[in-house]
Amino acid sequence: xxxxxxxxxxxxxxxxxxxxxxxxxxxxxxxxxxxxxxxxxxxxxxxxxxxxxxxxxxxxxxxxxxxxxxxxxxxxxxxxxxxxxxxxxxxxxxxxxxxxxxxxxxxxxxxxxxxxxxxxxxxxxxxxxxxxxxxxxxxxxxxxxxxxxxxxxxxxxxxxxxxxxxxxxxxxxxxxxxxxxxxxxxxxxxxxxxxxxxxxxxxxxxxxxxxxxxxxxxxxxxxxxxxxxxxxxxxxxxxxxxxxxxxxxxxxxxxxxxxxxxxxxxxxxxxxxxxxxxxxxxxxxxxxxxxxxxxxxxxxxxxxx
Amino acid sequence: xxxxxxxxxxxxxxxxxxxxxxxxxxxxxxxxxxxxxxxxxxxxxxxxxxxxxxxxxxxxxxxxxxxxxxxxxxxxxxxxxxxxxxxxxxxxxxxxxxxxxxxxxxxxxxxxxxxxxxxxxxxxxxxxxxxxxxxxxxxxxxxxxxxxxxxxxxxxxxxxxxxxxxxxxxxxxxxxxxxxxxxxxxxxxxxxxxxxxxxxxxxxxxxxxxxxxxxxxxxxxxxxxxxxxxxxxxxxxxxxxxxxxxxxxxxxxxxxxxxxxxxxxxxxxxxxxxxxxxxxxxxxxxxxxxxx
Numbered sequence: 001x002x003x004x005x006x007x008x009x010x011x012x013x014x015x016x017x018x019x020x021x022x023x024x025x026x027x028x029x030x031x032x033x034x035x036x037x038x039x040x041x042x043x044x045x046x047x048x049x050x051x052x053x054x055x056x057x058x059x060x061x062x063x064x065x066x067x068x069x070x071x072x073x074x075x076x077x078x079x080x081x082x083x084x085x086x087x088x089x090x091x092x093x094x095x096x097x098x099x100x101x102x103x104x105x106x107x108x109x110x111x112x113x114x115x116x117x118x119x120x121x122x123x124x125x126x127x128x129x130x131x132x133x134x135x136x137x138x139x140x141x142x143x144x145x146x147x148x149x150x151x152x153x154x155x156x157x158x159x160x161x162x163x164x165x166x167x168x169x170x171x172x173x174x175x176x177x178x179x180x181x182x183x184x185x186x187x188x189x190x191x192x193x194x195x196x197x198x199x200x201x202x203x204x205x206x207x208x209x210x211x212x213x214x215x216x217x218x219x220x221x222x223x224x225x226x227x228x229x230x231x232x233x234x235x236x237x238x239x240x241x242x243x244x245x246x247x248x249x250x251x252x253x254x255x256x257x258x259x260x261x262x263x264x265x266x267x268x269x270x271x272x273x274x275x276x277x278x279x280x281x282x283x284x285x286x287x288x289x290x291x292x293x294x295x296x297x298x299x300x301x302x303x304x305x
Numbered sequence: 306x307x308x309x310x311x312x313x314x315x316x317x318x319x320x321x322x323x324x325x326x327x328x329x330x331x332x333x334x335x336x337x338x339x340x341x342x343x344x345x346x347x348x349x350x351x352x353x354x355x356x357x358x359x360x361x362x363x364x365x366x367x368x369x370x371x372x373x374x375x376x377x378x379x380x381x382x383x384x385x386x387x388x389x390x391x392x393x394x395x396x397x398x399x400x401x402x403x404x405x406x407x408x409x410x411x412x413x414x415x416x417x418x419x420x421x422x423x424x425x426x427x428x429x430x431x432x433x434x435x436x437x438x439x440x441x442x443x444x445x446x447x448x449x450x451x452x453x454x455x456x457x458x459x460x461x462x463x464x465x466x467x468x469x470x471x472x473x474x475x476x477x478x479x480x481x482x483x484x485x486x487x488x489x490x491x492x493x494x495x496x497x498x499x500x501x502x503x504x505x506x507x508x509x510x511x512x513x514x515x516x517x518x519x520x521x522x523x524x525x526x527x528x529x530x531x532x533x534x535x536x537x538x539x540x541x542x543x544x545x546x547x548x549x550x551x552x553x554x555x556x557x558x559x560x561x562x563x564x565x566x567x568x569x570x571x572x573x574x575x576x577x578x579x580x581x582x583x584x585x586x587x588x589x590x591x592x593x594x595x596x597x
Binding site: 092095099114118121125126127128129130131132133137 | 386387388389390392393481482506507508509510511577578593595597
């Protein structure tokens, strides 16, 4: 339910979920509507030749409001036509993912840069020219890494059962730790990644990715509340995650022990705060009930006298 | 020149009247457009050749005058989208005057300083090859002359090749990038040129096309039409002394497929991730695709 809510709140959904990967036809349809109004437009029709039925369904349903009947039929024609032509050997998104995956090996040496991606492309036998086709260059690499880590975290949550035996606060801190450990190998270059994420153009995506990460962790912690707390909890955990991430950058202790101690304390504080808030609420209710009870009595006594 | 065009057009009209020809099948099987005129396929390339031979000397000046200098920005945008890198093998088709090629080379040389810190391979820069291919030797000569003026005359990275976009003399899978700026419009068979582009590119190689395209923004469209049909031929007559060639230019822009249509043509040629970007409301569009 939270995942759904998060997706509704943050549309266009990250690439980590293959079901939502192919949204460019939707983008194209939307661009068609917007086009005449703007002086500077761009559109993509990249999925014309390589639509496979799954992708097509996903994109059509995710943007059904934007698709007129005519566009639908045109798209159908296009898919039919593309079936007649020879099917490309590989889907371009898979190829891009391969290039980016290979680039990660060069990040430690070259940083989150074009150079790392060029080296990565050479590794998988692609022309480095492909790097130019990535939107927002280095951000593509950082975002790929974030998605990749999230996917790995979800896999861990799904496969490991021992989380269920932990109390929620331990579960949360353990998941944050697992996630942060994934970026430990890149710790020397991580400040650069953060600065890439903080660039104005990249902020929407990096914010979205963090929101999904935090949501995923709460989800795994079996938190079922759907009230106003939902926002508070995610904001608090988002804060803790980011603070710990920054703490980690300057942590020189072996295996980041200081970082994990710091993390545990922050999580404990947060859960204590949660208790405190709860207690304050009870107190307020009790006081409210007390006033509510005494006020009519007070009024009565005023009128009686 | 002008009379020649008219003669050809007239002879064509005569042909159509002959009862042996079904005019419709005639148009579809053997004719193509030269501006708004229908001409035989064999003639188009020759006529386009004549146009560029006649404007070669004043080509760059005219570009500046007609676009108000904007074509420089468009070419910069093209190169920044291409994202050139040291060691690149690039093919610039219809780039006779070297405008795009010089920009790519500059971009690589400026990246060089950064890249040298990271990449230890010093030979990479010598491996950079930018092939400038043009069907018209006059345009190539202008380019070579300009290269010399810029001190790039004996630069081993620049290679000037006379060749046809529809039948490139390069091997399969040999290029990292392919650009064609203001050129594909003049090619007789666009599909053939696209197929050739796809053939010579390596896997992961990119196709980029900068071309004058279609404006759909309501009021701006009227202004643009007025400018192209009334002002440009007049400027052409004034500056280059050749009205017909520039009349052809504006007409050929109108005959060129729309952005969407051209994007699907690129996709049909075998490219993936086909995208386009309109600049100045569609006066020009940059189409791009990746070969996998």
